[in-house]
Amino acid sequence: MKPIAEQWEGVENFQARPDDLLVATYPKAGTTWMQEIVDSIMNDGELEKNKRAPTHVRSPFLEICSLFFPGVDILNNTPSPRLVKTHLPYELVPKSFWEQKCKTIYVARNAKDNAVSYYFFDLMNKCQPEPGTWDQYVEKFLKGEVAWGNWFDHVIGWWNAKDKHEILYMFYEDMKENPKQEIRKVMKFLGKNLSEEALDNICHHTSFKAMKENPMANYSTVPNIVLDQTVSSFMRKGEVADWMNYFTESQNKMFNAEYEKRMKVTDLKFRTNI
Numbered sequence: 001m002k003p004i005a006e007q008w009e010g011v012e013n014f015q016a017r018p019d020d021l022l023v024a025t026y027p028k029a030g031t032t033w034m035q036e037i038v039d040s041i042m043n044d045g046e047l048e049k050n051k052r053a054p055t056h057v058r059s060p061f062l063e064i065c066s067l068f069f070p071g072v073d074i075l076n077n078t079p080s081p082r083l084v085k086t087h088l089p090y091e092l093v094p095k096s097f098w099e100q101k102c103k104t105i106y107v108a109r110n111a112k113d114n115a116v117s118y119y120f121f122d123l124m125n126k127c128q129p130e131p132g133t134w135d136q137y138v139e140k141f142l143k144g145e146v147a148w149g150n151w152f153d154h155v156i157g158w159w160n161a162k163d164k165h166e167i168l169y170m171f172y173e174d175m176k177e178n179p180k181q182e183i184r185k186v187m188k189f190l191g192k193n194l195s196e197e198a199l200d201n202i203c204h205h206t207s208f209k210a211m212k213e214n215p216m217a218n219y220s221t222v223p224n225i226v227l228d229q230t231v232s233s234f235m236r237k238g239e240v241a242d243w244m245n246y247f248t249e250s251q252n253k254m255f256n257a258e259y260e261k262r263m264k265v266t267d268l269k270f271r272t273n274i
């Protein structure tokens with residue numbers, strides 16, 4: 001997180017434009033999937049256009065600043081309409097996004113699958129400290145001692161903000177269960193009206209299988225010294241309830257106890273299975 005803190009001024013003062021579209025998530029909640037869906041809709045279902053560049057170029061990552069992810073600099077030179085990715089908690093999103101009344105799509109994923117996905121990502125992400133054992137990681141995740149902080153604060157913060165701005169709050173589990181219905185929701189939010197055929201094509205193009213094989217969506221253009229996909233694929237499993245393969249009984253008990261405590265304050269509900 002040090003590089004982000006070092007260039008924070010540039011992020012805080014970022015000038016949003018009214019037609020910017022923000023895709024916001026806690027890491028590993030389905031960001032890339034939503035980016036691909038939104039790009040497809042913005043291209044009116046002309047999917048050839050999605051092949052123009054990898055995800056991180058088509059939809060730059062606001063707060064990151066590195067060789068492969070130049071964040072603010074690349075965004076300042078991107079023509080409108082810009083599709084912006086962020087993992088920032090609601091409170092830290094640059095004010096200009098709200099001043100310009102930008103549309104935002106937030107994707108949330110149940111905490112258990114989110115934690116498992118994040119663990120495997122931290123194993124392969126060579127820009128983050130080693131995550132330790134899974135057992136250690138579960139505790140760190142619950143305490144929010146991971147990049148971009150606490151899952152509870154993130155999902156609840158955005159949930160509480162959703163009616164204050166043009167925010168569409170989506171769930172990974174709903175997208176898995178009924179992708180066409182959820183893609184249609186996004187389409188309506190963006191004020192587009194695509195044919196049933198175009199929606200079917202977008203469904204196919206943004207399926208896990210298709211995205212795993214798509215070099216413009218699977219991060220294979222980023223070298224192994226940054227994201228080591230020999231350790232774990234970026235497109236790892238793409239399922240709901242994979243957490244059941246990793247949580248021991250005692251981890252689950254401990255997780256549930258903390259979850260209950262933290263989620264008491266909200267009417268936000270998640271499904272850990274579909």
Ligand code: PPS
Nearest residue numbers: 027028029030031032033117207208235236237238
């Ligand atoms: S990141 O690094 O925060 O931008 O990662 P993010 O894209 O948010 O999350 C990666 C997880 O999303 C899964 N994924 C998908 N699931 C279903 N369908 C599609 N099309 C899809 N695309 C990406 C990806 O596999 C990661 O989840 P896990 O559980 O690790 O497989």
